[in-house]
Amino acid sequence: MEINKNTKVTHDNDGRIKQILHIQQPYRNEKITGLDDLVFDYLDNVCENLEIPSQAIAKAEGRNIDTSESMLRLEDVKRTKDSAVYSFQQYVQSLPIWEAGLSVIGNTRSESIRMCHNNYSYKVNIGKAPGDKGIEPDKVDIKFLKEFLLDQGLKRAEQNAFLKEIAKMAAERFEVSKITQSRSIIYQYKKDHRIHQEQMGPHDSISGLKFDNFDIPLDPVDDSIEENTYYKVTDVLFTAGIKDFVEPYNFRIFIEPHTGSILYARILLSHVDGYVYLKDPPTKGSSGLTGSSPSGSLDPLRDSVTLQGLDTPSGGTYSLTGEYIALEDISDPNVLPPTNSANFNYSVPTDDFSAVNAYYHSDKLFRMLSFYDIDIHDYFNGTDFPVRVDHRASIGCTCGGGNCKNASAPGNSSSNGSDGFRYALVEANTPVGIATAWRVVLHEFGHACLWDNVNSPNFGFCHSMGDSLAVILNDPGTQATDRFESFPWSKIDRRHDRPISDWAYYGPNYDGSYGTEQILSTTLFRVYRVTGGDYIGYPNHQKFAADWVIKTVLQTVGELTPATNANSPEELCNSMMSTEIGINSFLGIPGGHLHKVIRWSFEKQGAYLATPVTDNSNDQEGAPEPVDVYIDDGRNGIYEPMLGNFWNTTDIWNRLMADNGITHDPPVVGVTNYIYVRIKNRGTQPASNIVVRGYQCNPGTGLVWPNDWTPWATPSINVPGTLNPGASTVVGPFQWIPQNVGHDCLLAMVDADGDSANDSTVTAGPIPHYRLVPFDNNIAQRNVVPVAGGGSGSGLTGSFIDRRFLVRNPFEREVHVTFEIEQHSLLTKLGLQLGFKGVDMKEGFKLGAREEKEVEFDVIKRSGDFSKQDIASQNHPPQVEVLVYTDELLTGGMTYRLDPEIEKDLRGKPYGQEDKDDNDPCKKKGFFNWLRCLIKKIFGHR
Structure with a gap:
């Protein structure tokens, strides 16, 4: 078959075709009538591409032929309104190969093929292990299986007292009650698949199965068993009980019959697998798909997931009922949820696929509370x-027969808890359920x-915060x-970027319902x-932000009561700020650092109006806090846009003399320098009792407050009088002594009555400064390092020779840096290329908890020549910016700005003084020069 641009092909690690998608040009044959025959015609044509012999496919009329050779046999056809899935099982020696075969998806209305999914096992050579145990299917009965399992673990138990005790407990408490199935199959042994990671005992990778608080020890496989080799095994499905446990559990094991080795073991206790949409097609990038799209387009976007918490099945058949969710046919239409003894694998345009989504997503909602450190039974104490x-x-009443685009979450009969969820369709007159969204x-x-x-489904002023959960x-x-x-999949006309002109709190769309909910989701999405x-392109960074906002929202609701339900945006905002400050720690970060951003975001959407309106005519932002003092980081005291580089504040500057100058002098090490800080007030009232504080730190990234910071020689200055709204003033001079050659990190904080810096609200412990500085306009940082911009290419290049800084891990865990x-584009044009010695910037390195590592620049390509005028003529001062990511979180950086007044890098001496090579001990011989050089390197005097 010709594979062209209209056919999308994916390959496995061996380069063989894994999937073929005929989305734009479905496969047809005008000479063939009927999809059944078309499937076999398609396989005849595609076999060569799949590297499968055409004679390996048992034709429709020969489905019961002997399969002593490797063959594909049609096992099942799942038909829906507009599609059919043809599943072919692979056999060898007349035995099925575990999880081997292929499937073809056809469109029944157009009689065409949309997709082929290939999981054919190539070069199946059956291994034979030595031994004579003869554990064939007909030998496995309850008595044999119990004795066989109790023998497991005894070999290792003899040399391990702990395992011996486990084996003893198993012998006393383990009872096999039923064998559902015993058959022979072919299985390719893989050590890492022997026990599922979630069911693995804690002692080592082969210790056995673990569930709840009980272990079933397993012996290692026989030495003759080889990785990736196919073996004939005895597949046993059985039910076993543990004394003192109410319900029995279901298990599956594969026994190699000659050696008695268990090659595969699973507990069918709390989950099976199923297919769902973890994210809807538009969110995955398939914006053209709708609920009316064919299954051949929709099915490839499914995700295989574990269905957690399912009840122990009766007779080996699972129903979609578990710890938190029970699927029921509550209302019309009368569509029963599916049951299955294996995997819940259904095509998207089916009620069964919707059912699996309904279970998985609804169950996931409750389970995710534990991630946010919320106790489910406390939070849902009124829910059964x-x-x-x-x-x-x-x-x-408008959704007769369930043929509508809608969903609901009713309350219970006591109005103090949830009565679950009801789902209709993602679009009316389509077969796809809205539970897929x-x-x-x-x-x-x-x-x-x-x-x-x-005790209500709504806030007092708004439909709910559900849209906010969804979009964030x-x-x-x-x-x-x-x-x-x-809601791009269900096409519900709601957005979360609503402009304040028509979507302000107290504006035209402030309706207490879905309009207000879009205003709220716009607000909270702005916080996120x-x-x-x-930080587009860095999903870890985005997820970290999302989780903090959602944690705050959910916990805020949990802290409301029927008597304190939020009846206005201000009430909800205030509750959220209170909640955020009260969070002890989440994801390793203490609370108290985001409350100002929350307040500003509500203000930005029209809350906190200076003059309240009552006629829904507002189209203005609200008023800031009465007192809102700040140090301008380039955003004029607000929090928009997101600030990645938060260490470049120019309203903090250094002077070599206490002369009240307003330009920045490069610091001189070892002598008193003078710092000035400009502060402003964006509040509505004069600020009083203002205090400005200052701190310094060794150059580096991943800094932690307060651990890494020390006060300036002048630790604080009280500002006399008041600072009026909109006014600014310069505070200083602060005396300080630079400790590092050419560079120190400077941090300034301003407090006033009614507006303190967030170091006063972050009280649960140290906090990485990347989560403190950019989210509090009272705090600002400057660690811009001037480098030679007036001495042509050699001066600039010399500025990076032997230049170092520290990379710190601000977390109590190992991280990847x-x-x-x-x-600047000018520097790129001049050919400058920098790296770090011994470090691959993309591969990076690992750092342990709170560890640090010094990195040194590597000049890969030197800069070409330029003039002082070239630098001075740029619209923005040319600079080199280093961004440091810790587990993909931007935790700091360094900025090296070209100064046209500096001609040569002379770190350790005042700029402008020549560096005499004959005074450099590192370039002289002799013991004392060696010692002086060592001291110079240690203390940074270069």
């Missing part, structure tokens, strides 16, 4: 679990949270063409954006 969920429901499910979860905590949690890494369309969400170097 499992809650009822109908994946195909009628919702309201994770964003919609998140919206409904907002109501469930409110039901239990405020789905934004990190999104590939949607329109980032601000709140400026705290890291706008990477780098980026950004430079």
Whole structure:
């Protein structure tokens, strides 16, 4: 078959075709009528591409032929309204090969092929292990299996007292009650797949299965068992009980019959696998797909997931009922949820696929609370679990037969908890359920949270915070063409970038319902954006920001009561600020550092009006805090846009003399220098009792407050009088003594009555300064390093020779550090290329908890020549900026700005003084010169 640009092909690690998608040009044959025959015609044509012999496919009329050779046999056809999935199982020696075969997806209406998924096992050579145990299927009965399993672990137990005790406990408590299946299959042994990671015992990789608080020890496989080799095994499905446990558990094991080695073991206790949409197609980048699209386009975007918490099946068949969720047919249409003995694998345009999504997403909602350090039973203390969920429901009087685009989250009969969720369709007159839309499910979860905590599905002023949950949690890494369309899959006309002109609090769309909810989601999405969400291309950075906002939102709701339900945006904002300050620690970061951003974001959307309106006519931003003193970091005291480089504040500057000058002098090491700080007030009232404080730190990134900072020689200055709204003043001079050659990190804070810096609210412990500085306009940092910009290329290049800084890990965990170097286009044109000695910037290196590492610049390519005028003529001072990422989080950086007045890098001496090589001990021989050179290097005097 010709593979052209209209055919999308993916390959496995061996270069063989894994998937073929015929999305733009489906496969057809006008000579063939009927999809059944077309599938076999398609396989005849595609076999060569798949590297599968055409004779290996058993034709329709020969499905029951002997499969002594490797063959593909049609096992199942799953038909939907507009598609059919043809599943072919691979056999060898008349035995099925575990998880081997292929599937073809056809469109029933157009009689065409949309997709082929290939999982064929090539070169199946059956290994034979030595031994004579003869554990064939007919030998496995309850008595044999119990004795066989109790023998497991005894070999190692003899040499390990702990394992011996486990084996003893197993012998006393383990009881096999039923064998559901015993058959022979072919299995390719892989050591890493022997036990699922989630079920692995804690002692080592082969210790055995672990579930709840009980271990089943397993012996190592026989030495003759080889990795990636195919073996005939006895596949046993059985039920076993542990004394003192209420319910029995289901297990599956593969036994190599000659050696008795267990090659594969699973507990079918708390989960099975199923296919869902973790994110909807538009969020994954498939913006052209809708609920009306064919299954051949929709199915490839499914995700295989674990369905957690499912109840122990009856008779080996699972239903979608578990710890938190129970799928039921509650209302019309009468569509029962599916049951399955294996995996819940269904095509997207089916009610069964919707059911699996309904279970998985609804269950995930409750489970994710533990990630946010919220106790589910405390939070949902009025809810009886499992809650009822109908994946195909009628919702309201306008949704007869469930044929509508809608979902709901009803409360219980006591109005103090959730009664689960009801889901209709992603679009009316389509077969795709709205439970496939994770964003919609998140919206409904907002109501469930409110039901239990405020005994209402709504805030007093707004429909809910569900839209906010949906848009923030789905934004990190999104590939949607329109980032601000709140529900792109279900096409619900809601957005979270609403302009204040028509979408202000107390404005035309402030309706207490969906309009207000879009105003709220715009507000909270702004908080997320400026705290890291706008760091596009770095999903870890975005997710970190998203999780902090969602943690604050959920915990805020949990702290509301029926009597304190938020009845205005200001009430909710105030509650959120209080909650954020009260967070002890989350993701290793203490609370108290985001509350000002939250307040500003509500203000930005029209809350906190200076003069309240009552006629929904507002189109203005609200008023700032009465007192809002700040040091300008380039954003005029607000928090927009997101500030990646937060260490370049020019309203902090150094002078070599206390002359009140307003330009920055490069610091001179070892002598008193003088710092000035400009402060402003964007509040509505005069600021009084103003105090400015200052700190310094060794040059580096990943700094931690307060650990890495020491006060200036003049630690603080009280500002006399008051500072009026809109006014500014320069505070100084602060005396300080630079300790590092050519560079120190400077930090200034301003406090006033009613507006203190956030070091007063971050009280639960140290905090990485990248989470402190950019989110508090009372705090600013400057660590710009001047380098030679007036001495042509040699002066600039010399500025980076032997230049170092420290990279610190601000977290109590091991991290991965990477780098980026950004430079002015002029420097790129001149050919300057920098790196770090012994460090690959993209590969980086690892740092342990709170460790640090010194890095030294490597001049890979020297700069070409330029003039002082070339530098001075640029619109912005040319600079080199180093960005340091810790686990993909931007935790700091260094900025090296070209100064046209500096001709030569003379670190350690006043700029402008020549460096005499004959005075350099490192360039002289002799013991004392060696010692002087060593001292120079240690203390940085170069």
